[in-house]
């Protein structure tokens with residue numbers, strides 16, 4: 191078996207069958223088509239990735255799973271006559287041609303038509319005809335079709351396509367009023383005038399542009415720009431943004447007005463290891479606390495680690511319930527860094543000044559990687575308040591202890607079916623704790639809340655690691671769902687008037703429905719917050735072009751200071767880099783000029799650096815497609831940035847023992 195054949199088999203097993211796709215005819219078809227032949231040569235190594243990939247004319251070749259899902263929904267037979275709208279690379283047409291005798295496919299971009307036609311011919315697909323034109327009108331000369339599939343998202347099902355279906359024919363198409371997400375619809379023609387429609391779930395496609403699709407926004411925008419040829423997008427951004435020289439004297443008054451009376455403000459970061467992102471978030475958070483009465487900071491940190499900071503800023507002794515050092519798990523620098531140290535001092539000084547405990551700021555962790563320390567907190571808490579229950583809980587949690595040191599290995603436990611036991615045990619522990627909520631919390635509400643959140647975290651973390659084994663996007667969703675639930679709990683705990691600032695990566699806070707993530711069914715914290723709090727949500731993304739970043743080369747690897755590559759030519763970052771000022775705030779929800787927002791709506795690449803940075807495979811490892819103005823309400827740009835400074839023993843000299851970072 192060649193390397194590509196092996197990758198293809200893995201694609202079938204892990205991306206299709208593992209997600210519940212068992213249609214053998216469709217699986218065989220995907221196994222027969224060499225996807226690598228349809229991919230631009232510089233992306234060859236990613237041919238079998240579980241994602242769409244860029245092709246010419248700013249279009250994409252669809253994710254294998256989506257191609258399989260839509261093909262299965264067509265219920266194809268060998269003699270069927272099939273129409274595809276949106277040839278793109280020609281890959282899906284080849285898959286269809288593996289199953290049915292006659293395939294017709296239409297593409298609006300000439301360059302894609304020419305390459306797909308040649309490719310299909312070279313690969314011996316003599317049963318496919320490619321047409322250059324507007325597919326929303328169908329191909330009447332060859333109608334009626336037994337099956338029609340549309341590979342781009344339109345506002346509604348085009349009448350012309352319905353009319354070209356044979357009786358009994360199936361039409362599968364993504365439709366939706368927004369350019370961001372659509373529902374996948376299957377229309378079945380029952381008789382001359384009767385059609386049945388089914389919803390097959392949420393998807394995300396490039397727009398269907400044509401007479402019965404969306405208007406060509408690019409053309410419209412190009413026309414506008416032609417009217418004002420002197421204005422490039424970078425110049426428009428320059429005119430529509432607020433420029434600043436440095437973080438310390440940036441005037442945030444206008445930003446505060448735009449945030450208005452939002453209850454949840456989300457502050458992102460384009461990397462976990464950039465000093466400016468932390469520092470700017472601190473500046474904005476300080477103003478939100480002082481000018482708008484925000485009293486909660488919730489971070490993409492683990493609950494027990496954040497609890498150390500919370501104790502410290504309330505002037506309390508370090509939590510006796512916790513033995514393990516806070517922020518000592520990889521990636522330590524994400525929170526144990528110089529900028530956060532300074533911000534923590536500020537929070538403490540602020541809380542010292544504030545009289546009422548309701549007005550003091552609390553610092554909470556939303557993430558769920560602290561399985562072990564969370565178990566520790568729950569057990570120690572129970573030992574204090576209810577030693578008998580503690581004994582029972584200790585036995586129950588014993589189920590998870592073999593994996594406590596490296597919970598990612600827990601997914602291996604599913605092979606032995608032992609997970610079924612652990613799932614039951616951790617949930618029972620949580621339920622028992624919740625049953626005694628009134629009794630326990632009467633004694634000390636804050637302590638009970640802390641233990642309760644840790645017990646919830648253990649239950650969610652158990653599920654998270656178990657799911658990681660099956661399907662990546664599901665475990666991502668569980669993690670963000672956990673963050674959202676924790677956020678809700680904190681808001682409830684702090685009362686109906688409370689307001690929260692969230693610190694997390696752009697990929698958690700920028701609305702996922704406006705990014706490529708949604709194509710694989712991924713949701714995130716920002717999207718869930720927007721759904722719940724609507725206009726009372728304000729999401730701010732951050733970006734940079736070049737500089738240095740603190741990151742590792744692999745999970746668990748040592749911290750390195752790496753050079754950030756200058757941004758990709760097709761990215762939002764490149765457009766921002768070309769703006770003739772270094773740092774700016776760009777309002778997107780309430781733009782200073784509407785045309786700027788409109789031009790930014792067209793999807794581009796966007797870069798995300800996490801705790802790992804791989805400059806050598808940057809395009810595939812770190813870039814994804816997004817529509818910036820849908821993703822964020824505002825975007826803050828630093829053209830050049832420097833690596834976050836991780837705390838080390840020397841830098842923390844003189845800091846009291848009570849300080850909440852275990853360096």
Ligand code: SAM
Pocket residue numbers: 249250251252275276277278279280281282283296297298299302323324325326341342395396397398399400401403
């Ligand atoms: N099936 C393709 C493949 O396997 O590579 C992927 C298709 S891509 C997601 C969607 C394609 O639809 C784009 O190439 C786009 O140019 C095309 N498209 C959008 N509107 C169209 C229309 N009205 N007629 C024909 N093609 C259209």
